[in-house]
Amino acid sequence: MDLTDIITISGKPGLYTVVGKSKNNVIVESLAEGKRFPTFNSNRISALADISIYTYDEEVLLSDIYKTIFEKENGAKCISHKEPAEKLSTYLEEILPNYDKEQVYNSDIKKLFQWYNLLHDAKKLKLKEEPKKEKAKEEEKEAEKKEDKKA
Numbered sequence: 001m002d003l004t005d006i007i008t009i010s011g012k013p014g015l016y017t018v019v020g021k022s023k024n025n026v027i028v029e030s031l032a033e034g035k036r037f038p039t040f041n042s043n044r045i046s047a048l049a050d051i052s053i054y055t056y057d058e059e060v061l062l063s064d065i066y067k068t069i070f071e072k073e074n075g076a077k078c079i080s081h082k083e084p085a086e087k088l089s090t091y092l093e094e095i096l097p098n099y100d101k102e103q104v105y106n107s108d109i110k111k112l113f114q115w116y117n118l119l120h121d122a123k124k125l126k127l128k129e130e131p132k133k134e135k136a137k138e139e140e141k142e143a144e145k146k147e148d149k150k151a
Contacts (some may be wrong), residue, residue, distance in 0.1 A: 001063040003048040010044035054100040081114035
């Protein structure tokens with residue numbers, strides 16, 4: 001998942017795309033409404049690409065979790081953030097079985113699914129394409145395997 005230029009602003013609901021930057025502020029556009037406005041240095045801004053979820057082993061990036069959800073749901077929306085907390089945490093366990101239940105709060109889980117559905121509605125959930133060199137190497141290996149089987 002490519003979540004670059006998608007941010008959240010503390011104290012404001014929803015997600016935003018960075019449209020432009022100036023010396024004292026950042027111009028953002030709401031994903032839900034499409035309205036543009038400036039946000040200033042005094043606002044706490046977090047990039048979705050930098051957010052991760054705690055597990056017992058390591059921290060897992062939000063983009064990796066969203067990729068798993070995207071594949072599980074075949075590109076469709078996921079569970080609503082308005083479902084009961086038990087149902088949300090059960091769904092998260094299916095996706096990320098070893099998430100740290102002490103450090104990941106119900107409010108975090110709600111945001112996770114709310115943001116996923118916002119990104120889905122805004123058509124911002126796209127899988128990253130593999131670099132062309134890697135694809136070419138994989139195709140060569142597959143061609144070699146086919147030749148070996150023929151021989």
